[in-house]
Amino acid sequence: MSDARPEPADRTPTSNPVLKRALAWGGALAGVILVVSAVLGYVFAGLPGLWGGIVGTLMAVLFMGITAGTILLANRFAGSDLFVGIFFGIVLGGWLLKFVLFIVLVFVLRDAAWLDPMVVFLSLVAGVIASLVVDVLVVAKSRLPYASDVTLPKAPEDD
Template structure:
């Protein structure tokens, strides 16, 4: 039986950032859903509500998939195959987003209740809000510049961490 390295036992420095970004992103998405529904109704009636909610929802799903795929991939940190597993999961998430985007656009394009302008504005506002959340969370995180690294020890001196 092999023992895991010390690096494998501690969480990666990106994990708290990604979790915080997902939580705050969810809060901002909830606020945008309500605001979008109210503004969409004021601008385009019931179709505006559905368009705004759809725009914010599409944006929220796509932006959350990236952070969630990185969090899932980080569970293999310390595994000898961590790098290929990480990139396989993250690239798979991006491909999933591409397919879901095409499906969402094809489905929503033909709907009578979709107001394209309201949908577009809601989508853009949601993406900008999500990026703002990511920037604020990143600026507030205190992550050392040389994190997730174990320095080698001198074999003649032994482990100096003790």
């Protein structure tokens, strides 16, 4: 007696290429923002402005990377029966990590004499806005199927 069960569908989430593309484009744009904010920071605020541009941009990149990275990590459990719980646990844990990390960085860097706080703020805002723009553009230009785990029946042979 043979087992007539169908092969399981590929459980790899279709969002993985979109997230990887968003990370790649976000990283490239963050490199541009890093250079521009560091140069402008140095021009307008000297060495503290240079460091402020670097630190602010790196903070934005770190927070962007945590979000996409936790989703990609959580998607590895797509075939599991506990996928939904694992997914939300990992993603919410990443958000909690970002929140705590942001608060810690604000308190640690608040009185740093080697940083210009306005340049840190502006480069952080520029990085966040750029990340959002990249996410919107990547998702808008992506082609995702409406149903990802569907196996269509084979058409009957025409005789």
